[in-house]
Amino acid sequence: MPEQLIFLGSGGSRVVLASQIVGTGGFVLQIAGYQVWIDPGPGALVRAKNYIRSRQTDIIFVSHHHLDHSNDVNAVIDAMTLGGEKKRGILISTNTTINGTEKDSPVLLKAYREALKDAYALNPGDKVTVGPLVFIATPTQHDCDAIGLRLETPLGAIGYTSNTKYFPELVEAFKGCKIIIADVLRPGAEKWPTHFCSEDAATLFKETKPQIGIIAGFGLKMLKANPVWEARDISKKAGITVYAAREGMKIDLNTLFVS
Ligand SMILES: [Zn+2]
Known part of the structure; x- marks a missing residue:
């Protein structure tokens, strides 16, 4: 299996979810013999069919319960347990996603909890180690118990902000990452209390200096502004290479070649 990162869409927010102008399937890491699926939103299996074998997924990371x-x-x-027949795989997520709260039902259905080998509900700072991979939950300021991810791998650390507003602790959480993926809802300096705009991504990338920055999780305004131009502006401000995610985009984790 090549060691790579594959995007199954670049969409976020309610309008983009509903319209599927771009996909909301999240992204997949194939690394050290594991297939890790991060944030499989609506249509994930459909978006995946041209790029990966969904059944071969070993680990799912869900940053929060928003659909x-x-x-x-x-x-x-x-898919990965043959309809629950073959108990395998790990889910790493939040308390609301796995267990639910007084207010919210869990997203994980009981039958599928039983089909998994393990399910871990993390708070920021918590860690789960699977073989050579270390999943570290990073903090967020969203409107729920969302976590981001710092994934330590034999090829370096990969960061994912998930949905959050910008706050200075993110710099510490993602410092030293080789690749950082940031969810950017809005273009330019259109600040929002629970999400990044392009200016926030530029600040994070400038302070953390990954080899590659990737923006994803686009809302409608971002799509209208054109994420490719936004990525170019962020790149200039941050002084690093920045790509806008698109369905089917692959990054070779050994060479960082993007195709
Ligand atoms: Zn959210």
Whole structure:
């Protein structure tokens, strides 16, 4: 299996979720013999069919229970466990996604919890180690118990902000990452209390200096502004290479070649 990062869409927010102008399937890492699926939102299995074998997924990371990030988690577990027949795989997520709260039902259905080998509900700072991979939950300021991810791998650390507003602790959380993927809802300096705009991504990338920055999780305004131009502006401000995610985009984790 090549060691690579594959995007199954670049969409976020309610309007983009509903319209599927771009996909909301999240992204997949194939690394050290593991297939890790991050944030399988609505349509994840459909978006995946041209790029990966969904059944070969070993680990799912769901950053929070909002549907644009979590909707297809049960479908992916169904695929990877042969409808629950073969108990295998790990889910790493939040308390609301796995256990639910007084207010919210869990997204993970009981039958699929039983089909998994393990499910871990993390708070920021918590870690789960699987073989050579270390999953570290990073902090967020969203409107729920969302976590981001710092994934330590034999090829370096990969960061994912998930949905959050910008706050200075993110710099510490993602410092030293080789690749950082930031969810950017809005273009330019259009600040929003629970999400990044392009200016926030530029600040994070400038302070952390990954070899590659990737923006994803686009809302409608971002798509209208054209994420490719936004990525170019962010790149200039941050002084690093920045790509806008698109369905089917692959990054070779050994060479950082993007195709
Ligand atoms: Zn969210």
